[in-house]
Structures are given as structure tokens and as C-alpha cells.
Amino acid sequence: MGTHTHPNKALAFGLADSRWGERILDQSYRNLEKMAEWGYQWPRISDGREKRGHITPNVLAFLRQQVERAGVRILDHSPVLELLVDDDGVAVGAAGVNRLTGRTWAVRAGAVVVATGGTAFLADIAGANNNTGDGYLLAAEAGAVFSGMEFTSQFHIKPHGGTLSKGVYREGSGTLYDNNGNEIQLGRQTVNAILETGAAWDRFDKVTDDETRDLMWKAHYVSTSFFEHAGIDPFKDKYRVDFVCEGSIRATGGLAIDDDLQTTVPGLFASGDVTSREKTNGAGPPGGGPAAGWAIGAGTYAGHAAARFAHRVGARAHTRHARPVGGVGLRPSGARRDDIALKDVIAQVQEEMLALDRNYYRNGESLTASLTKFDALWKKLRAGLAPHANGDVRAGARHAVKTREAAALLAAARWMNASALERKETRGLHRRSDFPKLDPSQRHHLISGGLDDVWVRRQAPDPRAIYPEGLAA
């Protein structure tokens, strides 16, 4: 098995729970074992041991086969648009559209699991177009709340003009430079170089022999193929790098969940990057091991708990009153407006959320200004945004998905920036240029929520949690 690192307890900034670090890594190992039992052939290292945890598209293809083999009906190309809720506020199903046929679908269920991922605000990175935060929005409409939405300012290195924000390939190979040719380190120095000198550059200086070059190239072909496509020789020439927003995808904020990964809505469970990952990673940063552990292990908890919930509901699942609760972008509160361009909505959100000087480094002034802007934009969307009904049903279905995604980006940005404004310190993935130091008195979680009126409140750390020494709850 690979070497999994527990999140550095000091780096979790006093908001991670040691019990969860152990629990999730244990579960992820069990699940990788389960995959081997199902017949997945993990690669073997030279001494014959299996090398588990090498997650590639092949793993996704295998897991899908298992789901199909178990008899599960998969609705491909059928994004969810909204949740169904009963008179007691219990989640009882979901509804959406098929983007290829234009047909709508609705599913009644004993329990619902939302696993839609985080959001990077449609940044220019592979994966971002499927991570729009739509799950946040539909969960919030059912009454779910969030935790740690200020810990969502995750940015990462990416070749300029490229799409893959995966920095592993250059570790041990590359040297970073600012625009004046001075050597810099990966992280804040890279961001500062871009902000202060105009650009940052990378070159694989540390690789000097052809053999190592060949090894490195082929071992990381998932990333190094970029250089083939771009016609760049990174061993010889400096190539420009960006520091790109990954938002909440690799961060720790998300839907607030209990020990069963149930949201604050009965019957609505959550798994993966859509949840808050503060239990394992605190304020961040997102370690590879625990983050992958959460991705691999969390579904087991959510799935088991959802199954138990559904079992208690029993046959009532099909008779409960089901009310669709989708609002913004689906059911406008006023007259439909045709002058709302989704492109402009997305651009306005991106202007705040993708900018290094507003989101990597945050400050009270720009956060306040962004929230004023976002509130006005929200009012406009809530009142008048709706999918267009003219023409082809398939185009209509695609447009419905896009309206919800644009609204979800805005909603996510509001919870994030409202939380960021409330936390007047720098901690983990939350960096305030006006409060550059960690303030021990702010060792609490920030719970946020609300649609028309966004709110944020403090919550003390879990009294049952086990924290690093010297940080007793």
C-alpha cells in the first residue's frame, strides 16, 4: 500500500478531529481491499505487494462496472436540478433532466445522498465544468447548512494555457522563477511573484540526464502530455505557470454533516467533496492522503447511514408527499427575464473568486464589496432567471442545467465570502491580508446558510473531538 500521511495536526489549525483522521484512513484502506476482492488488479511493486490507491480513469471504469453488475440503474447524462421534500422537511427524492433526450426525470427515495463535488467556479481546469456547486444549492433549498465555507480558497499550480492543475509531475524536477528570474518556492511565493512581478515560470532544471528525463516524462504522462500538445521543452525552456483557483474541490469547506454524514436535512446525506472535510483536515491544507481517504471512504458512511434511514422509512417512501423545492433559475419569483446572460453572471462571480488578490488573499473591503454585488445579482436571478422554453427540448434541458449551475456558482460564492468576512484572522486555507495572523480566540467553526438572506454563525469545536495537544476543546 502507498504511504498515507495523516494531516499534520498542527497544520489542521486546531479544527480537525483526530478520531476522524484515523477513522477515514482505516475505511479507505478497507475499501481499497474491497476493490481487490471484487477483482480489481492493483499494480504490483517490485517485491510483489499490491500498490493500492493509484486512482486513474481505470478505477472509475471498474467501479461503474461493479455498480452495473449489482443491478443498479444508472441515469447517464441526467443531472439533478432539485430535491423533493415532504411536509416535515424530510428529503424524499430528486428530479432533473436528461441532457441528450430533453426528458425530465423524478426519483422517489427512502433517502438521498448528494455527491456532486465542490466548485472551482468554472476555472480553466479539467474537472471544473462538472464541479459547479449545484449540489450546494439544491441541498440549501431543502434547508441544509454549511460549515467552514471560508476554508475554500484553494489554489494550485498549472501550466499557463493548460488545463491540468496537478503539480506532482514537477516535484523534484522543476525550479520556479519570478518574472525577474529570481528563484522562488511553490506556494505563497509563487502567488506573490505573479502579483508583484507579473508572472511565474518553471523549468525542469533539476533533471540533468536523459534517463531520468525519460522516466519522469513517462511516469507523469497524464500531465507531461501537455508539453507535447503545447510544443514546449520544459527541460530546456522556462514555461509560464499560473496559480489557479480550485475553490472547494481540494479545500475543506462544504455541507455541514453529522457523524453519519447526514446533512441538517433529515434523509439527506452527503459524500465526497460536497461535504465539509473539517473533521479530517480542519482549516486545511488538503493533504493528498486524507483528501483521497475522504473520497474513497466517506461514501461508505453516507451509504450505510442512508440505507438504515431508508429501511426505517420502509414502504412509506412511495406515499410521502413530495414537493419540489428548486427556486432560483427554475421557478422565478417574478416575471421571466430574457436579458439575463449566464455568461455575465458567471463572469461577475469569477471576477471575485478566481482573482489571487481577492480570493487567495482576501480582505474585508473587497469581501464586503463582493457581497453587495452578489446580493444584487442574486435578487435579479431569483426574480427573473428561468430556463428558456423555446425550441428544441434537448437545448432546453441543457439550458436548465446551465441556469442552475450559474445560480449555484453565485450561491456558493455568497456563503464563502460571507464566511470569509466573518473570520477576521488567517487560518489554513483562509488568508486575510488585513488580518495576516492566526487568532487563537477564533478557534471555532463558521456555520453558514440561507438563500435570499445569507447568514453566518459561530459554532464551538465538537466537545467529543480529540484535538492536538494543547488545544483541548
Added chain:
Amino acid sequence: MIEFIADELCTGCNRCVEVCPTVVFDPADGGQPAIARQEDCHSCRQCALHCPESAIYVTLLNRPSENLDRAALIESGRLGAYAQWLGWKNGEPPGGEFNPAAEALRIKRGGNAPDPADRVRRQLYEAKDRNYI
């Protein structure tokens, strides 16, 4: 960014339409699917992996390339390079004796465990170990 479907290789099976997570393609009955929404492509390369003929060229660039030499790209095997690296054949993931990224590991290891005295290769090996997950 998806660049093109090679006319001379595409059989019109529409597998790419099925697997694309962002509905980039419009299907065609028995014909070649159309790249209808290129701007929605985010380079996940699922279409290239699942294409039985390796007929689709997807780059890791965030915008379309200019002046692509299609014939040279097809000739060079670039279209199927990623699928081959992951061990896919004819649009299918590796099967029974499947070894994901075995090729990369084999090359990385040179077929043997790294010599403890070979500092560079050992570091690569250990770094890869650490970063697998």
C-alpha cells in the same frame, strides 16, 4: 480541449457521445458525431479513452490549437497515446490481467527496485510512492 475527430478513423459508433460528461457532442445516426460545443470541453479525455479507433484528439490546452497537422498527428500515434499509457485497448479499460499504469511503473522502475545508491531514481520512486493517493 477537444480538437477533432478523424474522419478516416471514425466509425460512427457514438461512444464518445455516451461518455462525454459535458455534452460536447451531438450524435449522428450511423455517422460521425459533431463537436457541437467545443467550449464545454475541459480535457477529461474520456472520449479519447473510450474511442475504439483512437480517432479523437484532445489536448491539455485550454483553447483550440491553430494550424494542426492532422495527418502528422494521426501518423505519430498521438491520438491514442494517453489510452495506451493507461493500458486501454480498443476503447476498453484493461481487463483480466489489468495493471493500471503498469507501463509507467515499469519504466519508472526500470523493471527492478531502485538501487539504494541511485539517489535520483530512488527519490523519484519514493516521491511517486508518496503521491499515489
